[in-house]
Amino acid sequence: MIGRLNHVALAVRDIGKASAIYRDILGAEVSQPMAQPDHGVTTVFITLPNTKIELLEPLGEASPIARFLERNPDGGMHHICYEVDDIAAAGNALQAAGVRLLGNGGPKIGAHGKPVLFLHPKDVSGALIELEQV
Numbered sequence: 618m619i620g621r622l623n624h625v626a627l628a629v630r631d632i633g634k635a636s637a638i639y640r641d642i643l644g645a646e647v648s649q650p651m652a653q654p655d656h657g658v659t660t661v662f663i664t665l666p667n668t669k670i671e672l673l674e675p676l677g678e679a680s681p682i683a684r685f686l687e688r689n690p691d692g693g694m695h696h697i698c699y700e701v702d703d704i705a706a707a708g709n710a711l712q713a714a715g716v717r718l719l720g721n722g723g724p725k726i727g728a729h730g731k732p733v734l735f736l737h738p739k740d741v742s743g744a745l746i747e748l749e750q751v
């Protein structure tokens with residue numbers, strides 16, 4: 618079902634500071650911040666030779682990462698995103714296997730303009746998983 622690792626997402630309090638660490642200290646290619654009010658986050662993408670890192674900073678009152686940062690005040694790994702060919706088929710197969718899907722259970726358009734699903738961390742070994750149809 619799952620294919621390539623699309624990205625690893627890190628929740629951060631200060632995306633400018635985190636971007637500077639990746640750009641100036643770790644020497645990576647870092648995008649400009651992009652506000653995504655529909656998703657309650659500001660994102661930065663860091664392009665690595667084999668995958669991407671997504672930095673997420675909360676945006677607005679109802680940000681989905683606000684609670685994560687309350688529990689992890691210094692930031693931390695928020696989710697891993699794997700690529701799938703057919704998101705609807707993946708969602709159905711996962712539900713049939715007893716894996717809970719977050720939200721209304723159906724795919725929605727994610728922060729990168731592609732259909733995504735999030736899998737309940739407790740059902741998939743502890744880390745939040747995002748599936749993205751590519």
Ligand code: CO
Pocket residue numbers: 624626671696698747
């Ligand atoms: Co993501």
